[in-house]
Amino acid sequence: DIQMTQSPSTLSASVGDRVTITCRASQSISSWLAWYQQKPGKAPNLLIYKASSLESGVPSRFSGSGSGTEFTLTISSLQPDDFATYYCQQYNSYPITFGQGTRLEIK
Amino acid sequence: QVQLQESGPGLVKPSETLSLTCTVSRGSISPYYWSWIRQPPGKGLEWIGYIYSSGSTNYNPSLKTRVTISIDTSKKQFSLKLSSVTAADTAVYYCARSYSSSWCGDFNYWGQGTLVTVSS
Numbered sequence: 286d287i288q289m290t291q292s293p294s295t296l297s298a299s300v301g302d303r304v305t306i307t308c309r310a311s312q313s314i315s316s317w318l319a320w321y322q323q324k325p326g327k328a329p330n331l332l333i334y335k336a337s338s339l340e341s342g343v344p345s346r347f348s349g350s351g352s353g354t355e356f357t358l359t360i361s362s363l364q365p366d367d368f369a370t371y372y373c374q375q376y377n378s379y380p381i382t383f384g385q386g387t388r389l390e391i392k
Numbered sequence: 393q394v395q396l397q398e399s400g401p402g403l404v405k406p407s408e409t410l411s412l413t414c415t416v417s418r419g420s421i422s423p424y425y426w427s428w429i430r431q432p433p434g435k436g437l438e439w440i441g442y443i444y445s446s447g448s449t450n451y452n453p454s455l456k457t458r459v460t461i462s463i464d465t466s467k468k469q470f471s472l473k474l475s476s477v478t479a480a481d482t483a484v485y486y487c488a489r490s491y492s493s494s495w496c497g498d499f500n501y502w503g504q505g506t507l508v509t510v511s512s
Contacts, residue, residue, distance in 0.1 A: 376497025
């Protein structure tokens with residue numbers, strides 16, 4: 286299985302901050318990476334697919350980059366609605382695997 | 393806008409079989425990949441497996457011996473059966489659809505999730 290490791294596990298930030306979450310794969314996954322946002326009691330919401338493609342309806346302050354084994358999700362200017370948990374997920378090979386999550390909390 | 397809705401018992405006894413159904417509305421069930429994903433309380437996400445609208449399947453090896461996913465395209469439903477459950481199978485179970493009809497992976501449609509508790 287491909288292991289996905291996110292860092293940090295918890296991130297404290299303020300409204301207006303620029304934040305970056307990193308996701309590393311245990312082997313190359315090309316650009317087959319997705320990012321999700323999950324709020325308590327809700328299903329995950331797709332933000333980014335194929336490492337850098339913005340899902341329709343997702344605000345442009347979200348962006349993704351990377352390929353191979355290292356990827357980043359950047360939020361350019363945090364909004365109050367962005368405080369949530371973020372997961373990366375690889376779909377280069379089966380089984381599909383997720384990172385352990387990064388909790389973004391208000392400083 | 394495609395909608396997915398999970399249904400099934402919220403409580404299952406240890407050693408029994410967990411059965412859930414996902415109903416697809418406002419969209420076609422073909423030709424897409426349909427997955428089950430679960431999340432234990434307070435923990436991360438685990439992909440269980442997929443079924444393609446043609447009926448082909450792929451399961452997570454960690455669950456493969458206990459999992460069966462099936463599909464009924466006429467009813468626009470697909471189902472999950474997980475046998476010999478233990479407390480470790482307690483989780484919110486989600487059904488989800490992949491973005492593309494060509495691969496399984498980026499899930500852009502999700503059900504609301506249903507909590508299944510394994511307890512006697």
